[in-house]
Amino acid sequence: xxxxxxxxxxxITLRHLxxxxxxxxxxEQMPYLQERFRxxxxxxxxxxxxxxxxxxxxxNNVLSYESQxxxxxxxxxxxxxxxxxxxxxxxxxxxxxxxxxxxxxNHDFExxxxxxxxxxxxxxxxxxxxAVISEPADSPIEMVDSSAEPAPQPDEDxxxxxxxxxxxxxxxxxxxxxxxxxxxxSEAQAQILADIxxxxxxxxxxxxxxxxxxxxxxxxxALAFVNKELKDRQQExxxxxxxx
Amino acid sequence: MENWFVNIAHALTNWLTGLGLSxxxxxxxxxxxxxVFIIIIVTLNVIVLIWLERKISGFIQQRLGPNxxxxxxxxxxxxxxxxxxxxxxIIPSATDKLIFRTAPMFFIIISVMLxxxxxxxxxxxxxxxxxxxxxxxxxxxxxxxxLLMAGWGSNNxxxxxxxxxxxxxxxxxxxxxxxxxxxxxxxxxxxxxSDIVAAQSNVWFIVLQPVAFIVYFIAATAELNRGPFDMPExxxxxTAGAYTEYTGMRWALFFLAEYTNxxxxxxxxxxxxxxxxxxxxxxxxxxxxxKTYLVMIVFMWLKWTFPRIRMDHLMSFSWKxxxxxxxxxxxxxxxxxxxxxxxxx
Numbered sequence: 001x002x003x004x005x006x007x008x009x010x011x012i013t014l015r016h017l018x019x020x021x022x023x024x025x026x027x028e029q030m031p032y033l034q035e036r037f038r039x040x041x042x043x044x045x046x047x048x049x050x051x052x053x054x055x056x057x058x059x060n061n062v063l064s065y066e067s068q069x070x071x072x073x074x075x076x077x078x079x080x081x082x083x084x085x086x087x088x089x090x091x092x093x094x095x096x097x098x099x100x101x102x103x104x105x106n107h108d109f110e111x112x113x114x115x116x117x118x119x120x121x122x123x124x125x126x127x128x129x130x131a132v133i134s135e136p137a138d139s140p141i142e143m144v145d146s147s148a149e150p151a152p153q154p155d156e157d158x159x160x161x162x163x164x165x166x167x168x169x170x171x172x173x174x175x176x177x178x179x180x181x182x183x184x185x186s187e188a189q190a191q192i193l194a195d196i197x198x199x200x201x202x203x204x205x206x207x208x209x210x211x212x213x214x215x216x217x218x219x220x221x222a223l224a225f226v227n228k229e230l231k232d233r234q235q236e237x238x239x240x241x242x243x244x
Numbered sequence: 245m246e247n248w249f250v251n252i253a254h255a256l257t258n259w260l261t262g263l264g265l266s267x268x269x270x271x272x273x274x275x276x277x278x279x280v281f282i283i284i285i286v287t288l289n290v291i292v293l294i295w296l297e298r299k300i301s302g303f304i305q306q307r308l309g310p311n312x313x314x315x316x317x318x319x320x321x322x323x324x325x326x327x328x329x330x331x332x333x334i335i336p337s338a339t340d341k342l343i344f345r346t347a348p349m350f351f352i353i354i355s356v357m358l359x360x361x362x363x364x365x366x367x368x369x370x371x372x373x374x375x376x377x378x379x380x381x382x383x384x385x386x387x388x389x390x391l392l393m394a395g396w397g398s399n400n401x402x403x404x405x406x407x408x409x410x411x412x413x414x415x416x417x418x419x420x421x422x423x424x425x426x427x428x429x430x431x432x433x434x435x436x437x438s439d440i441v442a443a444q445s446n447v448w449f450i451v452l453q454p455v456a457f458i459v460y461f462i463a464a465t466a467e468l469n470r471g472p473f474d475m476p477e478x479x480x481x482x483t484a485g486a487y488t489e490y491t492g493m494r495w496a497l498f499f500l501a502e503y504t505n506x507x508x509x510x511x512x513x514x515x516x517x518x519x520x521x522x523x524x525x526x527x528x529x530x531x532x533x534x535k536t537y538l539v540m541i542v543f544m545w546l547k548w549t550f551p552r553i554r555m556d557h558l559m560s561f562s563w564k565x566x567x568x569x570x571x572x573x574x575x576x577x578x579x580x581x582x583x584x585x586x587x588x589x
Contacts, residue, residue, distance in 0.1 A: 006550065013304045013549040023308045 038090040038105040041083050045125050047102040050076040057097035060087040071157055081123040085111060161212060168208040172197060183211070183222040192226050249529065250367050253278075278370050282359045290503040291321045297544050304548045331492030336399070339489065343397030348490070348497035351390035355504035357383050362511050363438050365521045365529030376437040377429060380512055381422050384467065387505065388414040391469075391476055391486045394498070398489040406485025409555060410476030413466055416562040417473075421463035423570035424456040427577040428516050437512075441520030450517040455573045457517045459566055461542075464509045466558070469502065470543060472550035475558060510539035 024031050033039075041062075055063045066079040095103050113119050171179045176194030177187075184190050197204040203225075210218040253274060260270035295310065295318055302309025310317030335344060361376040363369040373379050388411055395407020429435055431452060432443040440449075450457045466473040477485040484490075487498050514520065514535035521528035523535075553561070 009549050010545065013545060016306055017300070017303050017545075019306060021303070021308050022306045025308070025311075 033107050033109075036105075037107055037109075038092060040106055040108040040111055041085065041088060041090075041094070041121075042104050042106050043081050043083060043121075043123050044102050044104070045078060045081065045123055047100045048078050048081070049100055049102075050078050051099065053097045053099065054094040054103055057093045059091065059093065060089060062088045063094060078125050080125060083121040083123075084119070085121055086116070086119040164212045165209050168211055169205060172204050172208055180207075180222065183219050184226060189223075189226045192229050193222055196225055196229055248527075249365065275370065279356075282370075283356060286356060286359070286504045286507065287500070289507055290500050291325065293503050293506070293540065294321045294324070294499075296541075300541065300544045301548045304545070325496070328492055328496040333493065334491045336489050338399045340397040340399065343393045344489070345494075347390050347393035347397055348494045348501070350393065351387060351501040352497050352504065354383060354386045354390065355501040355508065358505070358508035358512075361437055362508065363441055363515060363520060364511075364532055365527070368521075368529060369438060372436060372438050374434070374436045377425055377435045377440070377516070380508075381418070381425070384505070384509070385414060385418050387501070390501075394490070395486040398486070400489055402482040402484075403486050403488045406476045406482045406488070410469065410486060412555075413469075413473065413475055413558060416559055417463045417466035417566075420459050420562060420566035420570045421467060423567065423574060424460040424463060425516065426570075426574050427453045427456040430574070430577050430581060437515055437520075440516060441522065444519045445522060448517060448519040453517070453573070453577070455569060457513075459570050459573070460513065460517070463562075463566060464513065465543065465546065466562070468505055468509055468543075470506070471547035472552050473558060474547075474552060475555055480552075506540060506543060507536060510536045510543065513539050 050065065050067045052065070055061075055065065062084050063082070064084070065081045067076040068079060070077045090105070092105070095105065111119075168179070176197055177190050180193045180197070181187070181190045184193055197207055207218060207222070210221060256277065257267075257270045257274055260273055261267060265273075298320070299309040299316070301307075310320035313319040313323055335341065358380060360370050361373050361379050363372075391410040392407045395403040395405075395410070398404070428440065428449050431449065432440040434440060434443075443449075465471075469476050475485075477487065479485075482488070487495055490498065511532065514532060518535050518539070520535075521532045523531035526534075
């Protein structure tokens with residue numbers, strides 16, 4: 001019969017008129033997401049074995065990491081892991097490549113940011129986590145919480161380094177101005193820095209470690225210390241009207 | 245409740261004649277009041293109707309429709325109206341200024357003129373013309389000229405195409421529209437709308453004239469430029485057809501007129517086929533409102549169900565199907581009427 005299709009169409013729309021709406025009022029009402037929905041890529045550093053398979057699997061070079069060899073074993077130590085999410089096409093290849101289940105997608109799909117830099121997700125592996133694996137429990141830079149597992153014994157290199165650090169600490173304690181004079185430019189600055197370090201034992205230890213491990217960084221930190229101290233002094237002088 | 249509006253009108257005339265005016269002047273002022281009343285009703289109605297249309301289209305497509313402003317999004321149309329009122333009035337330089345400007349005005353005036361003959365309740369008709377149906381059809385078809393004016397005045401290919409389509413479509417569908425009403429008029433024996441309503445006191449004409457009702461419904465959809473016959477507007481093909489160059493309030497006037505026409509045609513349909521203002525319990529003016537709204541909801545249902553049909557199909561459907569069907573309907577009605585007359589009914 002002609003016109004049967006028309007009636008059928010009318011019947012369909014009439015049914016829809018009384019059916020439940022499928023619209024989701026998004027900000028107020030969150031959508032139901034399937035279990036394997038690919039939201040934001042997540043990284044679980046505790047599981048990572050730094051094999052690099054994820055970076056090889058990624059077609060868009062989204063993933064990158066920094067590592068250093070672990071002196072205690074043949075493994076590598078992860079320093080930081082970066083997911084540049086703006087290039088990610090959520091293809092799941094990295095997740096499939098990962099042998100330990102380190103990478104996974106969560107259900108968070110609200111990924112927009114105000115700044116371009118904020119799109120990048122950088123995992124700085126906390127020092128404590130590294131210390132657990134690498135550093136001796138009695139190291140002077142030890143800031144690990146006591147719950148840390150017993151650390152492996154330091155090898156020779158590490159012991160040598162430790163000796164140097166200890167020597168530097170004693171040097172700093174004995175003749176601070178001379179010891180720090182290489183870090184800063186002028187003698188006045190060296191004097192201020194020496195004062196700071198003598199006042200605070202913790203800072204002294206940290207500075208000594210840094211001077212052995214990374215000279216450049218130590219210099220920068222020292223300069224920052226000095227500048228801050230100078231600023232503090234100026235403010236104090238201005239506010240308190242104390243004759244200096 | 246039944247006689248509210250009639251009583252108000254009587255009180256007004258009595259008061260005016262009491263002030264010392266002659267009966268003629270009192271009637272004239274009453275006419276002006278009725279006219280203003282119609283315009284207010286029409287405008288408010290359009291606000292409700294646009295909301296209803298958007299809501300129904302949403303529900304049919306399993307969406308929510310407007311739902312942000314006010315309860316159930318009811319104030320959405322008001323916000324839209326304010327937006328349209330405050331928009332810049334753009335008149336393109338190449339247009340025929342006079343025609344371009346007057347087209348929407350004529351359109352809305354003609355649409356409001358339709359309400360003059362519609363009985364909106366018992367004894368509630370502004371001018372009870374003895375050629376009411378004829379008046380309605382003839383005035384209603386004048387809207388074609390406004391669309392042609394808009395399309396021609398816009399000096400735009402799309403507009404002109406839309407206008408040409410509208411003229412072709414309306415001329416074709418005017419014939420089955422008028423023919424389908426002939427059966428009703430033959431049975432009622434009058435073109436006066438109040439007589440036709442009175443003739444339906446026992447049985448509605450939709451029962452006696454089902455074919456005429458369906459044909460009238462289809463032809464009226466085409467007359468109203470509503471989907472699936474919205475060829476003159478056809479936004480996917482002609483941007484907005486005859487309305488392409490219009491903005492702001494001028495465009496809104498077209499919109500207003502279209503919905504005004506919709507209300508008028510639906511009211512006429514409920515008057516001619518659905519027993520008019522007759523109905524139990526409720527006052528007569530409420531009955532005609534209920535019936536009119538039901539018819540309009542069916543119009544909306546059709547619009548949001550069917551896709552637009554092709555221009556040549558549209559024409560051939562009118563000339564090859566509707567007109568023969570209505571002619572046969574008239575013939576059959578005449579034969580049956582004569583038979584009944586011969587039997588002494």
